[in-house]
Amino acid sequence: MTNILIIAGKEIQEGLRNRWVLATTLLLAALALTLSFLGSAPTGNVGVNRLDVTIVSLSSLTIFLVPLIALLLSHDAVVGESERGTMLLLLSYPVGRNEVIFGKFVGHLAILAFATLCGYGAAAVALVVTGAEVGPESWIAFASMVGYSILLGAIFLAIGYLMSTLASERSTAGGIAIGIWLFFVLIYDMALLGGLVAAQGHAVPPLLLDLLLIANPTDVYRLLNLGSGSAGALSGLGGIAENSRLSAPVLTAALVIWTALPLGVANLIFSRREA
Amino acid sequence: MMMTVEIAGVSKRYGKLHAVKDVAFGLNTGETVALVGHNGAGKTTLIKLMLGLIRPTDGHVRVLGEDPAHGDFAVRQRLGYLPESVSFHLALTGRETLSFYARLKRVDLASTDSLFERVGLAPEAVDRPVRTYSKGMRQRLGLAQALLGEPRVLLLDEPTSGLDPALRRSFYDLIADLRDRGATVMLSSHALTELEGRADRVIIVNRGVKIADGSLDELRRIARLPTRVSVRLADDGPAPAWANGGSHWRRTGQLLEADVSPEDKIGLLHDITANPDRLAALTVAEPTLDELYAHFLSGQERP
Numbered sequence: 001m002t003n004i005l006i007i008a009g010k011e012i013q014e015g016l017r018n019r020w021v022l023a024t025t026l027l028l029a030a031l032a033l034t035l036s037f038l039g040s041a042p043t044g045n046v047g048v049n050r051l052d053v054t055i056v057s058l059s060s061l062t063i064f065l066v067p068l069i070a071l072l073l074s075h076d077a078v079v080g081e082s083e084r085g086t087m088l089l090l091l092s093y094p095v096g097r098n099e100v101i102f103g104k105f106v107g108h109l110a111i112l113a114f115a116t117l118c119g120y121g122a123a124a125v126a127l128v129v130t131g132a133e134v135g136p137e138s139w140i141a142f143a144s145m146v147g148y149s150i151l152l153g154a155i156f157l158a159i160g161y162l163m164s165t166l167a168s169e170r171s172t173a174g175g176i177a178i179g180i181w182l183f184f185v186l187i188y189d190m191a192l193l194g195g196l197v198a199a200q201g202h203a204v205p206p207l208l209l210d211l212l213l214i215a216n217p218t219d220v221y222r223l224l225n226l227g228s229g230s231a232g233a234l235s236g237l238g239g240i241a242e243n244s245r246l247s248a249p250v251l252t253a254a255l256v257i258w259t260a261l262p263l264g265v266a267n268l269i270f271s272r273r274e275a
Numbered sequence: 276m277m278m279t280v281e282i283a284g285v286s287k288r289y290g291k292l293h294a295v296k297d298v299a300f301g302l303n304t305g306e307t308v309a310l311v312g313h314n315g316a317g318k319t320t321l322i323k324l325m326l327g328l329i330r331p332t333d334g335h336v337r338v339l340g341e342d343p344a345h346g347d348f349a350v351r352q353r354l355g356y357l358p359e360s361v362s363f364h365l366a367l368t369g370r371e372t373l374s375f376y377a378r379l380k381r382v383d384l385a386s387t388d389s390l391f392e393r394v395g396l397a398p399e400a401v402d403r404p405v406r407t408y409s410k411g412m413r414q415r416l417g418l419a420q421a422l423l424g425e426p427r428v429l430l431l432d433e434p435t436s437g438l439d440p441a442l443r444r445s446f447y448d449l450i451a452d453l454r455d456r457g458a459t460v461m462l463s464s465h466a467l468t469e470l471e472g473r474a475d476r477v478i479i480v481n482r483g484v485k486i487a488d489g490s491l492d493e494l495r496r497i498a499r500l501p502t503r504v505s506v507r508l509a510d511d512g513p514a515p516a517w518a519n520g521g522s523h524w525r526r527t528g529q530l531l532e533a534d535v536s537p538e539d540k541i542g543l544l545h546d547i548t549a550n551p552d553r554l555a556a557l558t559v560a561e562p563t564l565d566e567l568y569a570h571f572l573s574g575q576e577r578p
Binding site: 017085090091 | 330356366378380404
């Protein structure tokens with residue numbers, strides 16, 4: 001356990017030193033602030049809670065940006081160290097290979113969590129300062145949105161590590177990471193939408209739709225944050241979520257499995273390998 | 276003397292490639308052993324086996340009485356390793372780098388300052404990022420991390436390649452110091468030349484096979500390489516009587532040359548110098564370490 005914390009601490013130290021932490025925090029804060037002010041402008045005083053509008057826009061931002069940041073952080077984690085020659089020295093120390101993977105994961109997740117909390121927190125603080133009235137349910141929804149955003153980041157960190165252990169070169173890992181981002185964030189939903197249109201109104205079996213939604217972590221994230229409450233009404237995703245039998249605990253469990261599975265496989269492959 | 280590293284009948288295959296074939300040797304406390312061979316001869320594979328980074332296909336490896344590839348790696352706490360062309364995380368400073376490794380080895384962070392001093396890394400360089408370091412400074416930092424926690428066994432993979440002669444000398448001084456403290460030092464090298472007087476023992480490997488093992492003097496005795504004797508005569512007269520003896524002399528003008536086997540050498544020199552008036556110059560060239568190395572390598576080529 002101590003070794004995991006030591007390695008996590010070094011990852012954070014490096015993240016601070018090469019300005020990863022600063023850059024992601026500033027990027028997320030700048031976009032969150034822009035969205036929360038732009039997003040609240042058209043609604044004026046029609047009674048929609050301004051924080052709910054912010055949740056909808058920040059969720060959409062998260063789906064694009066957080067997986068990208070996570071993959072950029074993680075795709076290099078194993079293959080990059082092997083290529084630079086630092087992995088060999090690290091493995092000659094009294095550390096297990098699983099401790100190396102989990103240590104890096106904890107460190108990168110801490111960087112991502114810090115950036116998300118600060119960035120999105122800045123948006124919330126800005127809303128309060130400008131005098132918006134926010135009910136307690138909206139605060140709970142906002143907090144869970146931030147929590148799920150970090151969990152979404154954890155998933156793509158884990159997927160990135162898996163790529164990083166499988167790839168034999170850094171450039172390959174980078175290319176695969178971009179491909180994975182494109183697939184889950186853009187292509188999958190377009191294909192799903194295309195499929196539904198092609199079905200021409202024939203009812204898609206609910207179980208199949210549920211499976212298709214769970215097969216993409218960004219869709220699970222969407223359902224969790226935009227599928228219920230006033231956010232659901234605003235985003236228009238409430239309709240899908242109501243027809244779906246996927247409850248919040250099931251969806252959360254799906255996200256946890258999406259993290260554990262790639263991380264576990266990456267750990268298994270890395271432990272079996274000889275260097 | 277106690278055996279710290281034992282390698283018994285060890286082979287390592289990567290698919291079809293036979294990186295190490297049935298190698299056996301033991302290393303003792305207070306011994307400096309050089310592992311010599313060409314690039315790709317299996318030196319790094321042997322070091323990785325001793326570190327437990329890879330597992331042997333056959334045979335077994337024991338370091339300080341334990342199998343380094345199994346268990347909780349506790350044995351690695353008493354091992355120091357300097358990889359070939361060592362590299363570090365460039366964004367961190369030398370002190371941060373060494374502190375990170377010290378934490379992993381559970382070594383008191385206060386000891387790092389004296390380590391920097393011991394390897395000769397200047398105090399003003401210690402707090403600069405590793406990115407700004409020269410090759411020699413990186414190598415010093417690499418040695419500093421290998422020395423963390425007073426290791427009982429040190430494995431140094433080509434520690435002096437790319438270092439200037441002054442640095443090289445201070446490097447070997449450090450190694451001698453460690454040996455005096457009772458550590459086992461194994462260093463790999465691709466040449467014998469710089470090891471004279473510095474390694475107690477030399478193990479030569481070629482194509483994954485151990486082809487020689489012993490001190491340099493022992494290796495010289497085994498190799499029985501001839502000594503080259505050249506004599507310049509003072510006059511153009513006929514060759515002296517000793518030139519018609521057992522050795523084969525080549526004559527070009529006043530210069531006589533012969534390769535003499537070790538047991539004939541003393542007697543022949545006695546004959547030659549018996550009549551010093553006829554000699555203008557006398558040179559005795561002992562076989563160089565490169566020739567010794569080439570001898571063992573070529574000995575293996577002949578099946």
